[in-house]
Amino acid sequence: MATVIPVDEFISDEWYPGFKPGYTHAPWYVDPVQTFRKEDEENFWFLDFHWPRGLTPMGLIWNEDGYNWASQLAAEQMPLPPGRGITCRLGGTHTYGSALPVNDPREIGQRAERLGRSLPPFLQNFDEIWGHMREEVNESWDYFRGVDLSALSTQHVRENLIQARQYHKRTFEIHFQVMYPLLANYVGFYSMCTELGLDPGQIGKFLQGYDTKIMETDRELWRLTAAARTAGLEPAFAAHDAGGMRAALAAQGGSASTWLTQFDDFLQVYGWRTEGSCDIALPSWNEDPTPALGTIKTFLQKGTEHDFEAARNAAVEEREAAVDAARSKLTLDEQRLFDSGLASCRAANFPWWQDDHNYYIDLRISLPMRWACQEIARRVDAGHPDDTLYLFWEEIMDVSAGRRPYDAGLRSLVEQRKQYFDYWLERRPTLPKVVGTVPESVNDPILIEIFGLNSHFLRAVEAVGSEGQVKTLTGVPASKGIGRGIARVLHNADELHRLSPGEVLVCESTSPNWTPAFAKIAACVCDGGGTLSHAAIVGREYGVPTVTAVGLATMLISDGDEVEVDGTSGHVTILVHASGQGG
C-alpha cells in the first residue's frame, strides 16, 4: 500500500491576491506550471530546495522558463528515454517538483536510440560546445551590463526587460542541454564503477580537484580577508554588523578606505552574484555587499587562514590516489573500460560543471530582469524598488506599456502579496518535504543525484511520525570523516551569519552562496542531495564531513543540539538534545 501524503493544504482558490490560480499563461513544452489540484496526489512531488524563501510573483518566471520550458525542452532534444523533464506545482509561494515520465516502451526505445546517436558527440565535443555556450551567455551578459537603463525611455526599459527574460529563458535551455548529458554520463560511469566492485565512497573523488569559478571567488574572499588583517581591520570587523560594515569602514578612512577600494574591485569581477539560485528577488553583492562582508567577518573570526593551495593539492593527491587504488583492483580489460570512462567524464566533468556553471548561470542570470523591474519601479514611483517583483509578468508588461496605471489598487495588491509571501515564508520549515504518492523508488537520475530522492530518503519521509525522539539518522555518506559540534539548523542563506566556527550546519540543501561557510563548519547535514549535490562536492573540496539525503534532518535535529556527523558511514547522531535531555 503506497504512502499518500495529501495535497489538500495547497488546494485553494486563494493564491497571490489579485491573481487567478492555474498559472498557465506562459508557454510550456510538456506540462505547465500550476497550483495543486487534487489529482496531482497520484504523482510524487518533492519540495524544491532552490528557493527556501519561496518565490515572488515575478520570481515564478523561473518555474516557467526553467523547469516547464527549458528542462522539458532539453529532455526532448537529447532526449531522455524515460523522462520528459521536470514540472512543478505551487504550494503557496513554494515550488514542488516532479519528473514527467514516458510510459510507452516503444517510444522509450526510440528515444534511447536517439540518445545513442546524440550523446557521444556531445560528450566528445563538450569543451567546444560549453565554450560556445559560455561565450553566448557572457556576450549577452556584457550587453545587459552595458545598458544605462536610466537613460532609456520607459518603452525601451520595457523592451530591455523582455530581452532580459528571453536571455533568461535561453540560458536555461543551455543549462539543461548541458546538465542532462553530463549527468547521464557521470551516473553511468558511477554505476559501472559500482558493478566493477569499486567502493562507491571513492568514486566521487575521481573527478575532484578541478578549479571552478565559484572556488575562484572563495579564494578572492580569503585574499581580501588576509588584506583586512594586514590593514589592521580586525577590530573594525569585530565591532560592526555585516550590514553596517561598509559605512563603518568608509567612516574609519585610512587603511579601511584603501581596503574598501580593493573590495570594490573584487565586486566588479565577482560581485555579480546573488545569495541564492535563480531568483529575481535576490540582490547581487554589488547591490548589497552584506553577505560578502559577513563572510569576511566570519573568516577573520576563524583566525587561521584557509590554505586553498594546500586544500586543492590535497584534493588532487586524493584524486590520483583514489584512481590508482581503483585501477589496481581491476583486470586489464576492466582497466581499459575504466580508463576510457574516466577520460570521458573528465572531458565532460559533471561535478566540475555543477559548480562552475553557477557562476555563469544560476547566480547572476536573473539580474538583468531585476534591474529592468527596479527601473520600472522608479518610473512608476513605487514605494520600494522591489515592489515590481510582486507583479506578475502581464501586469508589469501592462504597467510599463502605460496600459495600466500603477495606482492605489496595484499598490495595495503589492502590499497584500508581500504579506502572502511572508505568511508562506514562515510556513516553510514545517512544509511536507514530499507530497502525493510516495513511490517504491525513483528512477530519474537527476532526481536521485541532485535532489537526493534515493530509496533511503523515500523510506525516511514515509516513516516520519512513527518515530519517537530520534537519536540516529542515516543518509548518503558524501564527504568522509567525523565532525562533532553544536547544530545550527538554517532554513535559508540569510541565516548564514548565525553559524560560528566549529558548528555543524544542518539545512535542506546548500547552494554556491553557502560555500564560504564550509571553511568554518565542523560538518554538514542536508535533508536532500546525493553524492553530487553542492554540499557533497564542496564538503569534499574543503574536507568537511558531510552527510546528504538524510530526509528530515531539519525537522528532527533542533537548533543547539550537539550532534556527531560521520561522513564515512552516513550516520548522524544526536548526542545531546538542546532541551537538555541526553540523546
Add this chain to the structure above:
Amino acid sequence: MPDAIAWVDAIDPEQAVGVCGAKMGRLAELRQAGVAMPKGFTVTVDAYRWHCEQAGLDDAIDSVLGALSPGAGSGEIESAARAAQAELTGREMTPGLASLIVDAYEELSSRCFDINVPTAVRSSAIGEDSGTASFAGIFDTYLGVSGPDRVLDAVRQCWASLFSARAISYRLRAGTRHRDMPMAVGVIELIHARASGVAFSAHPVTGKTDRIVIETSWGWGEAVVQGLVTPDHIEVGKADGRVLQHQVAAKKVVSAFDYAAGRVIETDMPARLVDRRVLDDEQIAAVVDAVLTVERHYGYPVDVEWVIDRHRRSGDPVCVVQARPVTVTAPATAPMPTEWNPAAMAAKYVFRS
C-alpha cells in the same frame, strides 16, 4: 578378483575416471598432465562392485532402498540409510581384497619413506562432480588415517557414505540409481599442510572468467571447504597475474593434525595466526599456475583444492588434491565492454532500458 588397486601415476588416463571414480580419476588425468600432487592409489570401482557381490550386499540394499518413493519423507530416508549403512559396515571385507588394500597401503608408506604413513581417504563415486550435478560434500573424506586397520575401516566408511541419508535424498532428487554410482576410494599421502585452500578459475558468484579467486587459511583445507572459517580472499587478474584484491580475514578455526587421535580435527586458530596473511605473492603465483594448468587441461572453468606443504620451497609447485569443473556458473551476464560507450552505459545504468 578384478583389478582392485590403481595407482594414480600408473593408470591409463583414458580409463581413469571409469576405473577410479570421478575425483580420483581426474587426479590421475592431471597427474599425468604434469600437475603436482601427492602419491596415492585408488581402491577401484570394480573392487567395490566385487565386494558387494561377494558379501551379498546388492540384494540386501535393493530391498532396503526399493521401498523408497521419490517423494519419501526425511524420517523414511533416515531409517533406510541406517539400515543400508548397517549392512555395509556390518559385513567383513573379503580377505583377498583386504590384503590387496593393505599391501598397497604399505607400498605407499614405503614410497613416502614412512611407516604407517598418514593418508587422506576420499570417496570417489562414478558420476559425482559431473559437469551437470555436483555431489560436492555429500560423500565422506577422512584426513590423517594411519595404519592398515584404520585405512580398511575408512575405506568401508567411504563405501557406506554412498548410503547416507543426504546421499540417498540427493540421488532421489537427481533421479540417479545407486547402482549407477559405484564408489571407488582414494588413499592418498596426507600432505603436511602449512596452508591450503580452494581456487576458482572463474568468479564463483559473478561468473567472471577474467580472474582467479583464491580462498585460503592455515593448515588443512577442511575448515575452508566446509565453511567453518572465514578465509583470506584473493583475486588475481588472469591476463597479467596481478593481485587485484587481497582481503586478510580473521581466521578463528583451523584444521590441524591431532597426533593423539591420529586424524585431522578442527580447533581454535592460534592467536598469532588469526590475522596474519596466509599467502605471499610467490605462493599466490604458484597457486595461479596450478589452477591455470588444470583449466588449460580441461578447457573450461575449474575449481581446485590445493595444499602448500610445510617443506615447500619458493619455486616449487603447490599440490593439487582435488579438481572439478565448476558446475554452477553464475547466470550468463553480457560481458563488460572494454571501451567506454556513453550511450550504452547510460541506457544500462541510468535509464535501465
